[in-house]
Amino acid sequence: MADDRLIAALDVPTREEAERLVQQLGDSVSYYKVGMELFYALGGDIVTWLKAQEKKVFLDLKLHDIPNTVGNGLCSLLRLRPDILNVHTAGGLRMMKAARDALHAAAEEAGIPCPKLIGVTVLTSMDAEDWAGLGHTGTIAEAVLRRAQLARVAGLDGVVASPAETAEIRRICGKDFLIVTPGIRPVGISHDDQRRVMTPGEAIRVGASQIVVGRAIYAAEDPRMAAESILKEMEAV
Ligand code: C5P
Numbered sequence: 001m002a003d004d005r006l007i008a009a010l011d012v013p014t015r016e017e018a019e020r021l022v023q024q025l026g027d028s029v030s031y032y033k034v035g036m037e038l039f040y041a042l043g044g045d046i047v048t049w050l051k052a053q054e055k056k057v058f059l060d061l062k063l064h065d066i067p068n069t070v071g072n073g074l075c076s077l078l079r080l081r082p083d084i085l086n087v088h089t090a091g092g093l094r095m096m097k098a099a100r101d102a103l104h105a106a107a108e109e110a111g112i113p114c115p116k117l118i119g120v121t122v123l124t125s126m127d128a129e130d131w132a133g134l135g136h137t138g139t140i141a142e143a144v145l146r147r148a149q150l151a152r153v154a155g156l157d158g159v160v161a162s163p164a165e166t167a168e169i170r171r172i173c174g175k176d177f178l179i180v181t182p183g184i185r186p187v188g189i190s191h192d193d194q195r196r197v198m199t200p201g202e203a204i205r206v207g208a209s210q211i212v213v214g215r216a217i218y219a220a221e222d223p224r225m226a227a228e229s230i231l232k233e234m235e236a237v
Contacts, residue, residue, distance in 0.1 A: 002030035003231055005204065007058055007180070009033040009214035015042055015049075021218055022053060028227045031083075033058040033212050047080040056083040058180070058212070060160075062120050064088035067095045071102030074117070078106050082115050084180070086160060089119035089147035096154035116158065116178060119151035124162040124183035127195040140196075141165050148173055163198035163206055170207035182212040186230060189216045201233040 008029045010018050018038060022029075032055050038046055039061060050057050059082035063070045070087055077085055087099045100117055107114035121144040122131070131140050144165040149172060151159050158178025161169055166179050173179075185197045192215055203211050213230060220226035 001231075002027055003234060004031050004056065005208075005210050005234060006200075006227065006231060007031040007033050007210050007212045008217050008227065009035060009060075009182075009212055010038050010046075010218070011035055011214045012218060013037055013041055015046065018042075018046060019049075021223060022050070022055070024223050025217070025227055026224065028224055028231065029055075029217075031056045031058065031210070033060050033214075034082075035060040036062075044077075044080045047082060051081055058082065058084040058086075060086055060212075062086055062088050063099070064091050065095075067091075067098030070095055071098045074099055074103045075106040078103065078110065078112075078115070081112065084116045084118060084178075086118045086120055087156075089121055089151050089159070093150050093154055096151060096156055100155045117156050118158040118160055118178055118180060119147065119154075119156050121147040121151075121159050121161045121165070124181075124196050125193045141168070145169065145172060148177075152177060158209065160212075162196035163203040163208060163211075164196045166203065166208050167206040178209045179207060180210045180212060181208040182214070184211045184213050184216065184230075186216055186226075186233070199233065200230045201237050204234050204237045 010032050012018050047057050063073050104114050122140050144161050148159045148169045152173050160180045162183045163181045181203045183194045183197045217223050217226045
């Protein structure tokens, strides 16, 4: 049976492929992540369609711009009624605060529940070499923790982070802070471009609130079987 802790990434380019995948997964998956590939192709219609199927939606657009623009951008997305929205923590404390305040005010004015707002810490595809190449001197783990703390101070509901940093974020930010972890690979599945990965069970064990799974589900020969085996692994924790 479905479990909101599993978020399947709808990283496909067309409406037909998205609908086929959602139908194949049926009641095994209740939460979907719509990212830039599908959103840029189809706009908000895909979110509206998922909501009409009674699915929950994490709209993963990783907003990163000046505070005013991010705040207004989130308000525009609110009308789609997503369950989770996100900004990039690299936008800084002021930007995150402005984002949160704008979203809460808009939801209150519209008389609808406010979606959860979370911050992307550092992309799970980054490794130490990528990080140093950007001119950062500290480690990725240090940056992730610092950004998670900033997100909490800004009043965000949680973060997106790699499973590798999840235990420490959980310890520092408390039990109610949402930690959504991509970079999930069941045993024996290719890591692709992800560098900091864990299995679904390990991610839950270290404290993830929700896991995002893309290729390990949508590229599987039998996506439903792949999702069910992930659910079973999570339940066993
Ligand atoms: O296919 P895979 O399971 O690696 O997909 C992971 C998904 O999570 C992708 O949609 C990617 O955009 C997203 N993501 C990520 N790392 C982040 C934030 C989001 O991999 N820090």
